[in-house]
Amino acid sequence: MSSNLEAVLVKDVRKSFGNFEALKSISFEVERGSTVALLGPSGCGKTTMLRCIAGLEEAEEGTISISGRTVFDSKQRINLRPEQRDLGVVFQSYAIWPHMSVAENVGFPLKLRGVGRRELEGRIDRVLDIVGLREWRDAPSTRLSGGQQQRVALARAVIHEPQLVLFDEPLSNLDAQLREQMRLELKVLQERLQFTAIYVTHDQIEAVALARKIVIMNHGRIEAIGPPEQIFERPPTSFVARFLGFNVVEGVVSRIEPLGNAGTATISVDLAFGTDRLIRGMAPSGSSLRIGSRAIACFRREHTQLSQPEGTVDADGSVFEAIVNATSYIGLHHEFLLTVDGIELRAFGSAPSAHSRSVRAFVRLRDCFIFAQPGPDRGS
Amino acid sequence: MAPPDAVSPTMSDSNQQGCATVQPKRLLFSRSSEALLPWLAVALGIALIAAPLAAMLLQSLTPADRDGAIASLANFAAIFRTRGIYDAVLNTLVIGVAVTVFSTVLGFALAWIVSRTDLPGRALFETLNLVPFFLSPYVGAISWIYLAAPYGGLIHNSLEYYFGVDVQLPTIYGLGGVIWVLTLFYAPYVYLFVIGPLRRMDGALEDAARVHGSSFLYATWHITLRLTAPALMSGALIVFVTSAGLFDVPLALSLPSGIPTVPTEIYKFVQYPTDFGRASSFGVMIVVVTVVLTLVQRRYVDRRRFDTVTGKGYRPRTIRLKGWPLAAALGLELMYVGTAIVLPLLTLVLVSLSPIWTGVFEPTRATFHNYQFVLFESVLARDAILNSLILAVGGATISVLLALFQSYYLRSGGTRRPRSIVDATLSLPLGIPPIIFGVAFLIIAVRTPLLGTLSLILIAYIARFFPYATRSISAMLLSLHRELEESARCCGASFLQSLWFVALPLLKPGLVAAWIMLAIIFVRELGATVLLYTRGTETLSVALLLMADRSTGYVAALAVIQVVLLAGGFALLRMLRVTTIET
Ligand SMILES: Nc1ncnc2c1ncn2[C@@H]1O[C@H](COP(=O)(O)OP(=O)(O)OP(=O)(O)O)[C@@H](O)[C@H]1O
Numbered sequence: 001m002s003s004n005l006e007a008v009l010v011k012d013v014r015k016s017f018g019n020f021e022a023l024k025s026i027s028f029e030v031e032r033g034s035t036v037a038l039l040g041p042s043g044c045g046k047t048t049m050l051r052c053i054a055g056l057e058e059a060e061e062g063t064i065s066i067s068g069r070t071v072f073d074s075k076q077r078i079n080l081r082p083e084q085r086d087l088g089v090v091f092q093s094y095a096i097w098p099h100m101s102v103a104e105n106v107g108f109p110l111k112l113r114g115v116g117r118r119e120l121e122g123r124i125d126r127v128l129d130i131v132g133l134r135e136w137r138d139a140p141s142t143r144l145s146g147g148q149q150q151r152v153a154l155a156r157a158v159i160h161e162p163q164l165v166l167f168d169e170p171l172s173n174l175d176a177q178l179r180e181q182m183r184l185e186l187k188v189l190q191e192r193l194q195f196t197a198i199y200v201t202h203d204q205i206e207a208v209a210l211a212r213k214i215v216i217m218n219h220g221r222i223e224a225i226g227p228p229e230q231i232f233e234r235p236p237t238s239f240v241a242r243f244l245g246f247n248v249v250e251g252v253v254s255r256i257e258p259l260g261n262a263g264t265a266t267i268s269v270d271l272a273f274g275t276d277r278l279i280r281g282m283a284p285s286g287s288s289l290r291i292g293s294r295a296i297a298c299f300r301r302e303h304t305q306l307s308q309p310e311g312t313v314d315a316d317g318s319v320f321e322a323i324v325n326a327t328s329y330i331g332l333h334h335e336f337l338l339t340v341d342g343i344e345l346r347a348f349g350s351a352p353s354a355h356s357r358s359v360r361a362f363v364r365l366r367d368c369f370i371f372a373q374p375g376p377d378r379g380s
Numbered sequence: 381m382a383p384p385d386a387v388s389p390t391m392s393d394s395n396q397q398g399c400a401t402v403q404p405k406r407l408l409f410s411r412s413s414e415a416l417l418p419w420l421a422v423a424l425g426i427a428l429i430a431a432p433l434a435a436m437l438l439q440s441l442t443p444a445d446r447d448g449a450i451a452s453l454a455n456f457a458a459i460f461r462t463r464g465i466y467d468a469v470l471n472t473l474v475i476g477v478a479v480t481v482f483s484t485v486l487g488f489a490l491a492w493i494v495s496r497t498d499l500p501g502r503a504l505f506e507t508l509n510l511v512p513f514f515l516s517p518y519v520g521a522i523s524w525i526y527l528a529a530p531y532g533g534l535i536h537n538s539l540e541y542y543f544g545v546d547v548q549l550p551t552i553y554g555l556g557g558v559i560w561v562l563t564l565f566y567a568p569y570v571y572l573f574v575i576g577p578l579r580r581m582d583g584a585l586e587d588a589a590r591v592h593g594s595s596f597l598y599a600t601w602h603i604t605l606r607l608t609a610p611a612l613m614s615g616a617l618i619v620f621v622t623s624a625g626l627f628d629v630p631l632a633l634s635l636p637s638g639i640p641t642v643p644t645e646i647y648k649f650v651q652y653p654t655d656f657g658r659a660s661s662f663g664v665m666i667v668v669v670t671v672v673l674t675l676v677q678r679r680y681v682d683r684r685r686f687d688t689v690t691g692k693g694y695r696p697r698t699i700r701l702k703g704w705p706l707a708a709a710l711g712l713e714l715m716y717v718g719t720a721i722v723l724p725l726l727t728l729v730l731v732s733l734s735p736i737w738t739g740v741f742e743p744t745r746a747t748f749h750n751y752q753f754v755l756f757e758s759v760l761a762r763d764a765i766l767n768s769l770i771l772a773v774g775g776a777t778i779s780v781l782l783a784l785f786q787s788y789y790l791r792s793g794g795t796r797r798p799r800s801i802v803d804a805t806l807s808l809p810l811g812i813p814p815i816i817f818g819v820a821f822l823i824i825a826v827r828t829p830l831l832g833t834l835s836l837i838l839i840a841y842i843a844r845f846f847p848y849a850t851r852s853i854s855a856m857l858l859s860l861h862r863e864l865e866e867s868a869r870c871c872g873a874s875f876l877q878s879l880w881f882v883a884l885p886l887l888k889p890g891l892v893a894a895w896i897m898l899a900i901i902f903v904r905e906l907g908a909t910v911l912l913y914t915r916g917t918e919t920l921s922v923a924l925l926l927m928a929d930r931s932t933g934y935v936a937a938l939a940v941i942q943v944v945l946l947a948g949g950f951a952l953l954r955m956l957r958v959t960t961i962e963t
């Protein structure tokens with residue numbers, strides 16, 4: 001089942017705590033040498049998934065294999081212990097051992113593998129060089145700052161060249177500036193060492209920056225899998241769109257018709273919202289949208305333009321009057337907080353018009369995605 | 381958040397839907413043998429508790445005269461017909477309640493004085509207040525006999541000799557004496573519990589009350605006392621259980637004047653002619669009462685754990701003492717240190733240096749003969765010292781190891797429901813008087829080759845006292861961030877390797893503290909030992925008891941040796957800067 005390309009294969013993994021289902025049949029794969037980001041809101045089961053892969057938590061069902069070796073299989077009753085899985089893990093708390101020096105921390109995986117003293121020292125030096133902590137080699141690890149601890153954890157996770165490196169929100173304890181810097185360093189390190197990684201985060205910027213594939217989780221399920229561009233350009237579910245910070249408008253379907261040439265798999269949908277407003281977007285033709293059914297329109301703030309682009313006609317999108325409630329300069333652009341009949345929307349644009357609080361907002365048809373709304377209670 | 385441990389409907393549903401092969405349980409097969417160690421330690425702990433209690437239960441149901449009935453409640457009926465049994469129960473309750481009340485008041489007052497006032501010499505008093513916690517109440521009782529025995533106590537004689545006054549102290553023999561000595565020795569229990577919360581308490585809370593117009597006493601009563609109430613309750617509970625179940629001090633002070641308590645009654649049942657039936661049925665009844673009280677306590681007392689600590693680093697207000705409050709505070713401290721430490725220890729030394737104790741110390745006749753005898757001549761004393769050391773070192777080591785692995789189970793083994801049951805079971809001995817464990821192990825021993833061996837005493841010690849270690853070590857383990865060990869596992873360390881390289885170094889101070897605490901307990905233990913020793917397996921405390929027939933000088937010399945051992949343990953603990961107390 002597993003080809004050489006797949007470093008990690010997770011299939012139908014379920015995990016409950018008591019009668020709370022933390023993971024409900026999760027499957028995904030990670031290609032060798034690439035990074036997959038597990039993204040999702042707090043409590044969705046990201047850490048649990050990671051701990052199941054590491055062997056720190058035992059799933060009830062499913063299979064997990066790392067580099068072609070089955071490390072967990074509920075049917076065959078295989079469950080390797082964490083130390084048998086050949087991993088590197090960077091924990092959210094870093095888990096630096098306070099009673100050991102920096103070198104002792106970093107060299108621990110090699111020491112356990114019986115690496116000789118000479119080689120051990122050499123490899124510690126090399127990895128400390130890479131993370132830029134050579135001068136701190138013999139310092140007590142309690143003396144380190146947050147960012148330095150993070151680097152020690154990273155060095156410790158890669159020094160034994162494991163099959164797979166797991167990251168659980170490694171940057172979430174750092175301040176914004178340091179986080180950005182570490183993100184870049186991580187990227188460089190990744191390209192240099194070419195390790196396979198699973199990276200848990202709830203920060204979409206990190207996910208996009210570091211991963212070639214993103215897994216978005218929600219309530220123990222996978223909502224979306226795919227390359228970041230694809231997910232960000234065309235969110236497959238309303239949850240994903242909301243989670244990624246899209247503008248969301250709820251309404252009732254008023255018109256459905258095929259889009260473009262016959263045979264294409266998309267339809268164009270008009271959604272009535274507010275007081276006599278219309279927004280036009282697209283949806284896959286197989287969707288359960290019917291005229292009169294409740295639906296959601298999602299579009300990115302970057303795609304909410306405050307003037308109709310030249311050369312477009314109204315049929316290519318929707319235009320509505322909005323009121324500017326607030327403007328903030330966020331570097332190069334302004335972000336606008338708009339209301340349309342009490343519904344809040346965000347938009348990016350250039351300089352605000354000084355004289356008028358009322359603007360026309362434009363959204364192109366292909367930037368706006370319509371999703372059926374399963375139940376009236378599915379609010380958040 | 382996971383819902384509480386209710387039976388899950390979804391789980392049973394999914395089982396019915398045909399995935400019978402996969403139980404929503406941890407897979408036992410995959411655990412390597414070393415991962416079984418925590419389970420093994422728990423099984424061993426439960427066996428150590430269950431086996432003696434089961435043996436005692438069986439014994440209690442076995443009729444003494446074996447005509448016909450296989451099991452009967454005759455032994456239980458016999459208990460209620462025992463002469464003086466109601467007195468014994470009543471006396472025990474009186475001792476328990478009085479000691480609890482007095483030592484709670486005293487312990488709180490001492491803790492408050494050293495933590496919240498500017499009393500001169502606070503730092504010294506802070507250490508001295510703890511000393512009695514580590515000494516033996518039994519030795520305390522012995523020295524108070526020397527101090528205050530009617531006609532011939534050192535206090536009376538000295539007052540008469542030096543000042544020519546004839547003051548008759550109330551007699552040390554009787555309930556009053558027991559309560560007096562136990563209050564002195566158990567006040568530090570409460571002290572240890574409340575000193576932490578008092579020290580960390582936000583002085584602003586009290587200030588707020590006073591700003592709003594309440595008097596100093598009112599603020600202390602309503603704010604300070606309320607906020608320390610949970611710690612106070614925990615301390616009081618331990619004092620009650622320990623003082624009511626204590627055997628040795630009533631043996632020394634109340635039994636001589638014919639005043640029985642529950643532990644001394646049990647002791648009498650086991651003396652010739654031995655009545656195991658009554659001893660065991662009485663024991664069973666006490667265990668049942670303990671279990672019920674423990675359940676009640678778990679249900680109501682444990683829940684009210686509101687912590688007063690804000691952790692914001694407020695310095696508690698120190699109260700300036702002047703005039704009579706200063707005199708009162710200083711007086712109380714001096715009184716306490718004098719009566720609980722200085723007088724008893726001084727007396728022991730004086731008696732141990734006297735060839736024959738006549739109630740006054742005659743410096744000209746001072747001699748080291750008593751020490752020479754107990755250290756070099758007496759086989760009994762030599763055996764006793766050696767045995768006590770073996771029991772202390774062996775018992776503490778085994779208990780700490782057991783507790784360490786049990787703590788791993790208690791932290792994360794199995795599922796939650798069984799875990800809390802195991803937790804409760806492993807805490808059970810804490811409430812049971814040691815002498816009952818003595819009875820139970822004696823019942824086991826008379827049927828096995830264990831009878832008369834040191835191992836028997838060792839096992840009984842571990843069974844009764846390992847829960848102290850389990851409680852303190854599992855609390856420490858909980859505060860150790862799990863990812864520290866998990867990251868070691870992920871680096872490739874096995875469970876034992878991560879224990880060795882990561883957990884043990886980080887837990888070391890706490891483990892050593894628990895070890896020393898248990899060793900101290902074992903050196904002074906008498907309640908269980910007194911039923912289990914034979915010639916050759918006497919311990920220090922047993923030797924103190926046996927020597928009493930021969931010479932007060934020997935007793936005193938041996939007691940001084942015990943004090944030196946215990947004080948050594950205390951000094952070690954202080955050096956490690958840890959104080960353990962299990963809550
Ligand atoms: N040991 C446990 N016992 C019971 N419930 C647990 C346990 N571990 C996790 N859970 C629950 O499982 C769910 C998923 O937890 P998990 O830690 O995987 O979330 P997460 O996606 O990592 O969230 P976050 O972003 O906050 O770290 C949560 O609701 C959590 O309360």
Ligand SMILES: [Mg+2]
Pocket residue numbers: 046047048168
């Ligand atoms: Mg998490």
